[in-house]
Amino acid sequence: MTKFADIKGFVFDLDGVITDTSVLHGNAWHQLANDLRVTWTKELADGLKGISRMDSLEMILKAGRIENNYTPAQKEALATKKNTNYVAEVDKMTPANILPGMQAFLDDLRAKGYKLSLASASKNAPRVLDKLGLTDYFPEIVDPASLTHGKPDPEIYTKGAQLLNLDPAQCIGLEDAAAGVQAINAAGETSLGIGDASELSAADMVFADTAQVTLANIQQHLD
Incomplete structure (x- = not known):
């Protein structure tokens, strides 16, 4: 020992x-869900904890039943948008x-x-x-x-x-x-x-x- x-x-x-940056990740995903007109719920928020960016995106798209509406390239762009949202949240930290x-x-x-x-x-x-x-x-x-x-x-x-x-x-x-x-x-x-x-x-x-x-x-x- x-x-x-x-x-x-x-x-x-x-x-x-x-x-605790998980709050910031949550805020950034919430913004993206709003943009996609997907209803944000506590279950969705909890489900995103600790999983990768692309898996999180899939979960949000499935929640809105729009997972088949986007090409892989468009999904990449959405994931990038989430990261932009997240960096904006980080920049408010003190x-x-x-x-x-x-x-x-x-x-x-x-x-x-x-x-x-x-x-x-x-x-x-x-x-x-x-x-x-x-x-x-x-x-x-x-x-x-x-x-x-x-x-x-x-x-x-x-x-x-x-x-x-x-x-x-x-x-x-x-x-x-x-x-x-x-x-x-x-x-x-x-x-x-x-x-x-x-x-x-x-x-x-x-x-x-x-x-x-x-x-x-x-x-x-x-x-």
Whole structure:
């Protein structure tokens, strides 16, 4: 078992850990659904969580029974339009969108000399960090374009440790999703889950929300 003293770096997921962009994705899809005159429902909104852009689009088109009205090229254009909507939402973000306790945690990590990297599958992650005022905290960001496998494959977390020149055993990975926790574990890092303990039962430690994530609480779990 890893000891707290062995930990030298932290590899962060972005969404649900540092900020909540799922709301912004929801807003962007909602705008597109309105444009397509598809009725927006809670079921539809919930169904889109955690699935790819094209799968999300198909779900919206099916909800409106218009999935056969568009060619593949037109569907690509609609997906691009959604991304434009999303980027416009991101551009409204401010440091007020950082999740509770995370700014203090990042400040503490930086003050104590821990190395930090970002392991987000989002191509817009650098833009989000910029709006949150956190760019300087993450000199190392895994480029999603360089990955061949998505989570739960460990690749993104393995790269997150490599960017810090650390052994995975010296790193803690932070995630809010079960697939992410699996990826951290498979990479050989210590997994810290944020959210529902039953959903994230594979994690080495679970905190109910971001406000609980402090170095003192992590040390308590590890030692």
